[in-house]
Amino acid sequence: MRSEHPAITVARSPEQDGTRSATAVAHPNIALVKYWGKRDERLMLPWTDSLSMTLDVFPTTTRVRLGPAAGRDEATLDGAPATGEALRRITAFLELVREMSGSDRRAVVESTNTVPTGAGLASSASGFAALAVAAAAAYGLDLDATALSRLARRGSGSAARSVFGGFAVWHAGRDAGTDADADRCSYAEPVPTADIDPALVVAVVDAGPKSVSSREAMRRTVGTSPLYRPWAASSSQDLEEMRAALRRGDLAAVGEIAERNALGMHATMLAARPAVRYLSSATVTVLDCVLRLRRDGVPAYATMDAGPNVKVLCHRTDAERVAEAVRGAAPRASVLVAGPGHGARLLSEGT
Numbered sequence: 001m002r003s004e005h006p007a008i009t010v011a012r013s014p015e016q017d018g019t020r021s022a023t024a025v026a027h028p029n030i031a032l033v034k035y036w037g038k039r040d041e042r043l044m045l046p047w048t049d050s051l052s053m054t055l056d057v058f059p060t061t062t063r064v065r066l067g068p069a070a071g072r073d074e075a076t077l078d079g080a081p082a083t084g085e086a087l088r089r090i091t092a093f094l095e096l097v098r099e100m101s102g103s104d105r106r107a108v109v110e111s112t113n114t115v116p117t118g119a120g121l122a123s124s125a126s127g128f129a130a131l132a133v134a135a136a137a138a139y140g141l142d143l144d145a146t147a148l149s150r151l152a153r154r155g156s157g158s159a160a161r162s163v164f165g166g167f168a169v170w171h172a173g174r175d176a177g178t179d180a181d182a183d184r185c186s187y188a189e190p191v192p193t194a195d196i197d198p199a200l201v202v203a204v205v206d207a208g209p210k211s212v213s214s215r216e217a218m219r220r221t222v223g224t225s226p227l228y229r230p231w232a233a234s235s236s237q238d239l240e241e242m243r244a245a246l247r248r249g250d251l252a253a254v255g256e257i258a259e260r261n262a263l264g265m266h267a268t269m270l271a272a273r274p275a276v277r278y279l280s281s282a283t284v285t286v287l288d289c290v291l292r293l294r295r296d297g298v299p300a301y302a303t304m305d306a307g308p309n310v311k312v313l314c315h316r317t318d319a320e321r322v323a324e325a326v327r328g329a330a331p332r333a334s335v336l337v338a339g340p341g342h343g344a345r346l347l348s349e350g351t
């Protein structure tokens with residue numbers, strides 16, 4: 001059995017009270033049991049538990065520098081000033097950090113993303129996990145990994161899981177009574193796994209931004225899709241089976257559960273009114289290729305998020321063969337092999 005327990009502790013000490021800038025890095029994660037639907041948008045509480053693998057590709061590096069109390073927060077994303085909804089989300093997040101730290105200083109955020117933003121590759125997960133770690137350090141908060149996961153969740157739900165490396169489960173915290181209890185009970189933590197030597201072959205069939213944000217798509221699905229409740233109910237069964245499959249190191253079972261959970265999630269969106277359809281003809285081409293690989297005896301299983309791109313779970317030893325097959329089937333796709341990556345961590349702190 002192996003389980004990752006990253007020790008991210010952002011400690012506050014008198015010496016560090018002079019700290020006014022911090023840089024952190026985080027990686028995206030791909031959910032094998034999906035998060036789709038919030039029961040509380042303000043607190044970012046999901047209806048269901050979810051489980052993911054953090055990747056070793058597409059890191060986001062974020063620097064937070066504190067400025068004066070007057071004025072407003074500023075942010076650049078890949079060198080371009082953040083505006084509109086992106087800036088609003090960052091500012092709302094920093095507001096939370098200011099409340100927790102008792103500081104009223106504004107911040108300058110510089111974030112560099114290596115994942116195509118908005119293409120269903122969870123750039124918000126790596127983005128808010130890195131921002132949580134960097135902002136907590138810059139504002140001098142004393143947070144352990146669980147508290148950082150709770151904090152990252154408030155920026156983007158899936159970011160709660162990117163605080164951890166390898167496989168992580170995010171608890172919905174639905175048994176909690178009050179808002180404060182629910183907030184405390186909803187965080188991610190590492191999942192014990194036998195070594196399944198996993199790889200995710202990422203097929204980017206379209207790197208453009210998505211037509212409907214995942215936030216809006218979730219809202220519409222929960223509000224209008226007759227398939228949402230049945231999927232949410234089956235998802236908790238999927239999670240139990242997924243945990244057991246990971247514990248015994250059964251990649252085929254992990255893959256089967258992940259594929260059915262993802263297809264079910266997309267079915268809920270297709271049944272929303274109006275429908276949300278992220279899957280494209282190129283997605284289906286890759287799905288057919290995955291089926292052929294399985295028929296040829298290669299354990300390979302597909303999952304898709306809020307976009308047309310496909311991630312294929314397989315053994316690392318089969319990853320090149322799977323990648324070649326996907327390149328053959330979808331020559332315009334850009335295909336790369338990812339493995340399990342580390343959790344979010346602080347790179348540097350300064351004044």
Ligand code: DP6
Binds near residue numbers: 155156304
């Ligand atoms: C399909 O975490 O991006 O990737 O919480 O509204 O920021 P917000 O949404 P986000 O949604 C991710 C949805 C998903 C599934 C998953 O990662 O579990």
